[in-house]
Each structure stands twice: as structure tokens, then as C-alpha cells.
Amino acid sequence: MSLTVAGAPPVALRTPAPPGPVPPAPPEPATTPAGVRATARIAAVADGRGATALPLLAGEGPLALRRTRGTGAEAGVMLVGAMSAPLGGDHLTVEASAGPGARLALASAAATLALPGRGGEPARYDVRLTLAEDSAVRWMPEPLVSVRGSDLRVRTRAELAPTARLLLREEQVLGRSGEEPGLLRSRLTVTRGGIPLLDQELACGPGAPGGWDGPAGLAGHRTLGQLLVVDPAFTASPPTAAVLGEFAAVTPLAGPAVLVTALAPDALRLREVLDAACRTYGW
Template sequence: MTSASSPPEVRSGLPDFARTDTTGPRRRTHRGSFLCHAVIATELRDGRTRISRLRADTPLSPRPTIASGEEPYIRGGDAARIRMSASAAGPVGGDTYLLDIHVREGSTLLIRDVGATLVLPGPHGESSRWVTRLRVEEGATCVWVPEPVIAAAGCRHHHVIDADLAPGARLLYREELVLGRHREEAGSLSAHLSVRRGGQASVVQQIDLGPAAVGAGASSVFGPNRALGNVIVVDPDGAPGPAAAAPDAASAVMRQDPACVQITAVGQDVPELRNRLDTAMGLLGEPWAAPGPRPWSAIPR
């Protein structure tokens, strides 16, 4: 992957729906939907992490913040901190959001959200897309703990996370995907998660859920559940925890390669999902497992 400051066409190895080029400015299509592109880049300067580039593109609004209270998996305080916020509702059907994140050599980036992302149907029945391209260089660390992505009734959304890590990079990524708001019919959500380390695939996962996904409601696939979550931990010193474990029938811990472990869980709502993810992370041991309703601890440096 090239630098986030010069975004290329999304690589051809991704699904067709993930391919987009946003080298130009944000623009509105003829039907009123948005095509927007935001960029976050960090660098290590004079021994401290600095934000080297920050591009907001309505409605994607990354904002720098300072350390505040207990932070997830950050040791020593040296990190660039970003809060993602939305300056407009969406994405709405027809919208395409592209987020490029580039964590340069030796730097540390912590990304959090201000609130959940609510994906809404558009007036013309089109699909929406959110594509995030993450590059983490040698000796760099990215900690990304977003709030849930909620697929509202009637939406058709494609959610893509494409991470390219150097062999000595560290990553902690936790996602929560939810079908519908409280007492609402589910929207349709297609989620693609890929993580490469040193150019080799560690995680490639494609999940299609909701009314548009044939068979997704079967008991062997998603059943009565409405929430799905993943935790990806990549540590060049070796993946923590057991090689494989199933804390219960609705969650699993899987070592994908010597440096990467993946946790996947489902739940009938967000609290149930979070409890299962937290329980599974407890199997990883310190410093990945931590007390409290959501596991905030320190990442090894």
C-alpha cells in the first residue's frame, strides 16, 4: 500500500464493491449522495508521535484529542489520539466513504469514535460503502476501538477494513456490527475484513448478513443474533493466549498465524456481544485482558 497522502485505487484483491478512487475532492453525485475521503497519518519526530497529516471531508471528521483518563492499550502516553465524529447522518444509501490511515515507522496511533455509526437507506435503493485502508509500518502501533456500526432497516451497506502491516507492526482492532436499532427490522450488511502482515494474509473474512443475504438467518450461520464482533490482535513478539478456544458456543478464539489472534463472537444485542468479546479477551492474558465492562489495558512496547 502506498502512502495515505497519495491514495491509490483500492487494490484489485478486494471485492468489487470496495474499489473506489477518491483522488479528487469530495463531491455529490447526481442523485445527491456523497463521495468523500478523509486521511489520518502519523510520524515519529524527536522521539514523539505527531500527526503529520489530517484531512477531514464532510461528513468524515477526524479530530485530534489529548489523553483523557484511562486509555485502551497505551503505555507511556506517547501516542497521537484521534476521535472520529460524523458531521452529518450516514452513510446513506449511495454514499461512499473512504478513510486512509497511515501509521509511520515507530509511531503510535489511538483511534476512538465519538458515537456509533448509523447506516441509513437512501431514497433510490442504492448501496452505501465505507472503505478503510490501514497501513502500519515497522515498529509502529495502531489501536483502533470504534463504536458499533448499526445497519438500520432498509439499508444495504458494504463495510470494508483492509489492513496492511509491516512484520514488526502492532495492531489492536475491535469492531461491533449490529443489524437494526432497538425493535427495528435488520438492514443488510456485507462486511469484509482483511489483515496482511509482511504481505502475507493473516485474516480474510467476508460476512453477509441481513435480508439480502440468503441463508444468513439459519441457525448454523447467524440464527436469532443481531450483533457480530471481531477483535484482531497482532503482536510481532507472538500471538497471545491459546492456539484455539471456544469460551461458549457463540464465540471463538483463533490464532491465525504466529503473530495474529482473532476473536469472533455473536450476540442478540450489543451488551451480550461485548460481554462475550471481553470474556474471550480474558483468555489472552496480560496485558490484553483487563478488568471492567470493556477491556482497557496497556499494549506492550
């Protein structure tokens, strides 16, 4: 798979080959007339010797998983797109859990393309992250590209124990270069100790509620993204709110977390803003 995101380098090609032996092909996903249903499952646990083990690493269909070289206590997992997905009608799920004290970094090898299905039915992409006490998870996938005619609903949920740390990046690209976007609806819900920390819904593209691209919407921008950092250390020293130019802001949430939100003309400039934020607030 090779594709070009507006203004960005070909994302599939810049990913280094993962180290280690090639694991067996993932099992065939369940295919229904409506589309593919597939779930990737990851469990990370502290191995008691200062590192993180992955007792569960199970990809399925378009969601193949590779273990990557970790750093220090952190285990790395790469989501490798084994097919162009999700197509309309597909339902993909990624479930990752980090046990007490575990350190996990999740990335994806290439951008995810939302593509139209034959029947025009929506596709679903669910991500569920569960973080136990003292765990730390970095969820840093490549951009999601909403291709013309597609209809995708993304649901991301992260449930954190009060002492867990989370670094989460979301980037949405509306249409390939010069292309009209599809319909993209996404919701991000983060709870900490069962209390809601962040709940955000976004709808854009043809068919979204009125005004999505207007002066109270995207105002013509074609990429948007956010970086969320949840860290109990922010309780003692919360980050201060800041404005990063006209179209990005740093907003401390009501709990120990900071959200950096940015709109940009293209994926490259969006990544620059989020990378800078990551160096300041992340790890």
C-alpha cells in the same frame, strides 16, 4: 445526533467532549446525484522524542476528525460523525497510516448508522490502515448499525509490516431495537509482510445469500463482532485457542495473531466479551 442501539446506552451521549480548541469545520464533501463522496486522511509519525505527531489530519464532510488526548507515545484521533451517514449512494473512506515506530489510537464518537438512500443504491464505507515497521495502531470504532432498508458494503484493509502491531475491533448491530436489519456486506483483509493473515467476508440481512440467519448463520443473533490482535510477540508465545461460552471463541490465526469472534443478543453483551478479550490480548 443521538441514537439508541438495542440494549446499549445512547452512544452519542456517553462520549466525553474532546479536549483542546475546536478545529475549523471540515471542507464540504463532493456531492453527486448518487450521494456523498468523502475521505478522511490521517498520518501518524514518531516525532523522535518518544511521542507521535499527526502531520496529516484531514476530515471531510460526514467524516470529521478531532485529535484527542494521547497516552504516552500514542496519539489519539476521534472520528466525529458530522452527519448521519452513510446513506445509500454515499462512499466514505478513512485512510490512516502509521510511520515507523508511530503509535496511533483511532476511535469514533458514536455508532455509525447505515441508512437507506432515496434510490435504493448501496453505500460504501472503506477503511485502509497502513502500518510501518514497529508501529502500533488501535482501530476501535463504535458499532455499525444496519438500519432497516439500508444497503452498506464495508471494506476494511490493513497492511502491516512484519514488526507492526494492530488491535482492531468490529461490531455489527443488525437493526435498531426490535427492527429488521438492512443488507450489510463486509470484508476484512489483513496482510502482514504482504502475506494474507486474515480474509473474511460476511453478508447478512434481507437480500444476503440464503441461510444467513439459519443454523449455520447467525441463528437469530442480532449482534456480532470480532477483536483482532496482531502482535509479533505471539510468534514466540502464541495464545491458545479457547471457547468463551456457546457463542464466542478465541482462535489463534496461522500467523502471529489472535481473533476473538462473538455473537450476542445485544450490543452491550457483545462489548463485554470483546472488552474482556481486549484486556487479555490487547494493549
